[in-house]
Amino acid sequence: MRIQRYVVNKKFRITSTLQGNGVLWKPSDTALLSNYTIFKIAREAGLPPGVVNFVPADGPVFGDAVTSSPHLGGINFTGSVATFNRLWTQVGQNINRYRSYPRLIGECGGKNYHFVHPSADVTTVIMGTIRSAFEFCGQKCSACSRMYVPQSLWPKIKAGLLAERSKLKIGDPTEFDTFTSAVIDDKAFQRISSYIEHARNSKNLSVIGGGKYDDSKGYFIQPTIVESTDPEDRIMVEEIFGPVLSVYPYREQDLDSTLRLVGESTPYALTGAVFATDQRFLQHALEELKQTAGNFYINDKSTGSVVGQQPFGGGRMSGTNDKAGGPHYVLRWTSPQAIKETFVPLTEWKYPYMSD
Ligand SMILES: NC(=O)c1ccc[n+]([C@@H]2O[C@H](COP(=O)([O-])OP(=O)(O)OC[C@H]3O[C@@H](n4cnc5c(N)ncnc54)[C@H](O)[C@@H]3O)[C@@H](O)[C@H]2O)c1
Numbered sequence: 001m002r003i004q005r006y007v008v009n010k011k012f013r014i015t016s017t018l019q020g021n022g023v024l025w026k027p028s029d030t031a032l033l034s035n036y037t038i039f040k041i042a043r044e045a046g047l048p049p050g051v052v053n054f055v056p057a058d059g060p061v062f063g064d065a066v067t068s069s070p071h072l073g074g075i076n077f078t079g080s081v082a083t084f085n086r087l088w089t090q091v092g093q094n095i096n097r098y099r100s101y102p103r104l105i106g107e108c109g110g111k112n113y114h115f116v117h118p119s120a121d122v123t124t125v126i127m128g129t130i131r132s133a134f135e136f137c138g139q140k141c142s143a144c145s146r147m148y149v150p151q152s153l154w155p156k157i158k159a160g161l162l163a164e165r166s167k168l169k170i171g172d173p174t175e176f177d178t179f180t181s182a183v184i185d186d187k188a189f190q191r192i193s194s195y196i197e198h199a200r201n202s203k204n205l206s207v208i209g210g211g212k213y214d215d216s217k218g219y220f221i222q223p224t225i226v227e228s229t230d231p232e233d234r235i236m237v238e239e240i241f242g243p244v245l246s247v248y249p250y251r252e253q254d255l256d257s258t259l260r261l262v263g264e265s266t267p268y269a270l271t272g273a274v275f276a277t278d279q280r281f282l283q284h285a286l287e288e289l290k291q292t293a294g295n296f297y298i299n300d301k302s303t304g305s306v307v308g309q310q311p312f313g314g315g316r317m318s319g320t321n322d323k324a325g326g327p328h329y330v331l332r333w334t335s336p337q338a339i340k341e342t343f344v345p346l347t348e349w350k351y352p353y354m355s356d
């Protein structure tokens, strides 16, 4: 596919082309729909049959097969850090086998935050947090999982979160008034419920809302709110990928050090939100939290980016921040070629400055 052509002067024509870069793939249970969409769009865009393929397979079997193929052109992965690290390591180990250097894109996990300033609008904070933390049972890479609230606002925000939480209908997702449903599988159920048990057994943590779980019919876990006196407890630091929100009420005099903790306490940088009406604080937070979120929200929940409007992705251990849904993404999967064609015959090897 040739997409650009420049004639620089009468002597040269420089042409740039972009062409496909070999095997691309995007495995993810959580992204099956987008796999199908990519497949459909590719066909509609004119790619011949066989260029984009849907290949259902066991994850590690597929990963081992493609990373050991000399024809691997790139990996476009959505999933956990552990799996992406395994794939990247395998690519490194096989580097001498490949016909070209594979492009690697990772869209990985997050420990997404809501940071509340004393000037914040309390209702916005409560409603945005309920949606972000508990929609899709918290199984969204961008879901809010940790929250920092000034102690002065905590009683109001806590009461509001608990009241709204108790109104959420958990059940059959085909019913329109259902807000959230079961988690995806037994593995997720075990992982998420282990964090709830950790909260019950830790002196720094209190389960203040929800906390029950039941796998007798489907893997159901109540939307759960945990209050923490330790901002570095593992429940405030590790990705849970489930409906568990941990809140650290901070002292107002510790505002700046708490803001720094947002970036320092986790290795992730996917999404984050600040809630404030104080414009000077918002400017300060934007600067201070620059490296903590690929998608940063102001007075809005940390989820809900729309393809084509808000390119999505994060840095640090959240991925390679190539921004799916944005204009640069497709270029990562092309291979530009620069071509020079000379129209003037060459008559000697000496350059003009070398003449006697
Ligand atoms: N950043 C994003 O855009 C984004 C979006 C959705 C989910 N996520 C992240 O995905 C994770 C949850 O998804 P998950 O539990 O399915 O993750 P996962 O890493 O366990 O699995 C992701 C996909 O990779 C496959 N897989 C597993 N091992 C593999 C291997 N060795 N080689 C090749 N493929 C392999 C799985 O079958 C699955 O399809 C969370 O960390 C979440 O934050 C990120």
Ligand SMILES: N[C@@H](CCC=O)C(=O)O
Residues within 6 Å of the ligand: 140, 141, 142, 302, 303, 304, 305, 306, 307, 312
């Ligand atoms: N577009 C999603 C993120 C994509 C991953 O699941 C969001 O709602 O923020």
